[in-house]
Structures are given as C-alpha cells and as structure tokens.
Amino acid sequence: MTFRQNGQLDTSGVSGGGGGRRRGVAIGGGVGGIAIVLIALFLGVDPSQLGLTEGGTTDQGATTESAQQIQQHIDQCDLQQANADTTCRIVATTESLEDVWTAQLPQQVGVDWIQPHTNIFTGGIDTGCGAATSAVGPFYCPADNEVYLDPSFFDDVLVQQLGGSGDGASQMYVVAHEFGHHLQTMLGDIQRSQQDPAGPSSGAVRVELQADCYAGLWAHFATGTPAPGGELPLLESLTERDVDGIIQTAEAIGDDHIQRTGGARVDPSSWTHGSSEMRRQWFLTGYREGSVQACDTFSARL
Numbered sequence: 578m579t580f581r582q583n584g585q586l587d588t589s590g591v592s593g594g595g596g597g598r599r600r601g602v603a604i605g606g607g608v609g610g611i612a613i614v615l616i617a618l619f620l621g622v623d624p625s626q627l628g629l630t631e632g633g634t635t636d637q638g639a640t641t642e643s644a645q646q647i648q649q650h651i652d653q654c655d656l657q658q659a660n661a662d663t664t665c666r667i668v669a670t671t672e673s674l675e676d677v678w679t680a681q682l683p684q685q686v687g688v689d690w691i692q693p694h695t696n697i698f699t700g701g702i703d704t705g706c707g708a709a710t711s712a713v714g715p716f717y718c719p720a721d722n723e724v725y726l727d728p729s730f731f732d733d734v735l736v737q738q739l740g741g742s743g744d745g746a747s748q749m750y751v752v753a754h755e756f757g758h759h760l761q762t763m764l765g766d767i768q769r770s771q772q773d774p775a776g777p778s779s780g781a782v783r784v785e786l787q788a789d790c791y792a793g794l795w796a797h798f799a800t801g802t803p804a805p806g807g808e809l810p811l812l813e814s815l816t817e818r819d820v821d822g823i824i825q826t827a828e829a830i831g832d833d834h835i836q837r838t839g840g841a842r843v844d845p846s847s848w849t850h851g852s853s854e855m856r857r858q859w860f861l862t863g864y865r866e867g868s869v870q871a872c873d874t875f876s877a878r879l
C-alpha cells in the first residue's frame with residue numbers, strides 16, 4: 578500500500594490518548610451492556626478477564642504524558658510518514674475511509690456518512706463504554722461512536738501472537754473493520770450482535786463478518802476515490818500482495834485459529850467473530866463486489 582506523497586493530510590479526526598473525546602455520554606444500563614460485549618469482539622475474549630470495568634476510569638496520571646506524546650505524533654503526521662509509521666498510517670486510513678464512505682454511502686444506501694472520531698492510545702483509556710485496556714485489541718464503542726486503537730496491538734498481538742501480517746495494508750484492514758461497526762451503528766444493525774451473541778451462525782458472527790465485508794468494500798474503492806478538493810485518491814496503490822496480507826490477518830483473527838493458538842479445542846458454539854475461512858471469504862466479498870448489498874450477512878447462509 579502506498580499513500581500518494583503530494584497531498585494534504587487532515588489529522589483533526591484523530592486524538593491521542595482520548596483527548597478531544599466528547600464527554601458526558603451516559604454509561605450503564607442497556608447501552609453499556611451492548612458496548613461491553615462489542616469491546617471484546619475483536620479478539621473474542623471474555624471481557625471479565627481483561628480488567629474491564631463498566632463505567633470505571635483508567636489511571637489518568639499514568640497515561641497523560643503518553644497521551645500528549647501521541648497527540649504530538651499525530652499532529653506532525655503527513656502522507657509520507659503514513660507509508661512508514663503505524664500511528665500516521667492509522668490517521669491517513671481514517672481519512673481514506675471518510676473519502677470512500679462519504680462517496681459510497683449516499684449513492685448506495687441514500688444515507689450521509691458521519692465520520693466517527695478515532696482515538697489512538699497506549700495502556701488504557703476511559704471511553705463511553707467504560708474503561709478499557711489495550712488487551713481488548715482495537716474496538717469501536719457504539720455508546721460514544723468512537724474508534725479506539727493501541728498501535729502496539731499490531732506487532733505485539735496480531736503478528737507475534739496470532740501470526741497475522743505485519744504489512745501496512747493489514748493494519749488498514751483492522752481500522753476499516755472498526756469503521757464497519759460504526760456504519761452498522763448508523764444503520765441500526767449493531768444490536769443484532771447482542772441479541773444472539775455466540776455460535777457459528779449467530780448474530781454476533783454476522784455482525785463481525787459484515788464489518789469485514791465493509792472493510793473489503795473500502796479496499797475496493799480506496800484507490801479510486803478522490804480526496805476532497807482534488808482528483809487524486811489519498812491511497813495510490815493497494816496491490817495483490819497487500820490483499821494477501823489482509824487475508825493472512827483476517828484468517829489469523831478467525832475464532833477457530835484463535836482457539837487453536839490459545840491451546841483450546843475448536844468450539845464453534847463459542848464463536849463470536851467467525852472462522853478464518855468465513856472472515857477471509859467476507860472480506861473478499863466486499864473487496865470484489867464493492868457493494869453494501871453484497872455485505873448482507875444477515876440474509877446469507879452461514
């Protein structure tokens with residue numbers, strides 16, 4: 578993947594360590610319940626094992642300095658750095674996602690895209706879904722409509738623990754997947770996850786596979802959608818090799834692979850995200866078709 582070098586990068590949609598988040602979101606009750614489930618979805622782990630406390634707070638004293646450092650890092654990102662550096666790549670990816678969804682969503686669904694805010698943090702962060710640590714992996718919080726990512730996830734967990742790809746495109750797929758959850762929240766599909774939370778053809782799995790499909794849809798259009806005020810797309814290239822890296826990652830975060838890697842037996846009744854094969858397949862469906870309609874995992878036979 579390559580971002581073009583001679584364009585502007587707007588970093589205003591991304592904050593370091595949760596700075597700039599909208600405060601005052603109600604936590605608790607049904608909303609909190611949904612959110613806590615969703616927080617754990619990326620890796621399919623049990624939130625009770627992750628130090629997640631609904632409505633709790635993180636240790637602000639310990640995270641403030643690094644939040645400032647992350648913010649400084651974000652502020653000086655440009656497109657050249659987005660080709661080399663994970664934090665800047667996340668920033669540029671959110672802008673590419675905004676370009677694609679701003680163009681495609683009204684055209685395909687008749688709905689205007691609302692860009693979610695993205696937070697880059699280390700250690701832990703207080704969110705509209707409660708306090709979360711990096712151990713949950715990248716997540717989307719439907720209570721505050723924001724995306725949360727700790728860049729260390731990519732090397733420390735995705736590559737080293739799960740055998741995913743370390744390529745930039747694979748990181749972009751993860752960001753695009755979280756944006757897929759935002760679209761599901763906009764369209765009212767996200768609650769289907771909690772209504773039917775586990776099993777190989779559960780609502781939870783269908784929600785996750787649809788987010789993979791939406792990530793594929795972004796990849797389909799990313800190199801062909803001009804950035805605002807210009808004729809050139811932000812993302813110059815996404816090669817077949819990049820797509821191979823994305824597929825490697827989609828397979829690495831399949832429930833069967835995660836269970837096997839953790840030394841457990843493969844138990845489809847506990848799946849929340851879908852198998853490696855399902856995740857690969859649905860990313861590719863979105864990538865090949867470029868259609869929101871084709872991402873209707875709720876009507877599909879799984």
Ligand SMILES: [Zn+2]
Nearest residue numbers: 618619785788
């Ligand atoms: Zn997800």
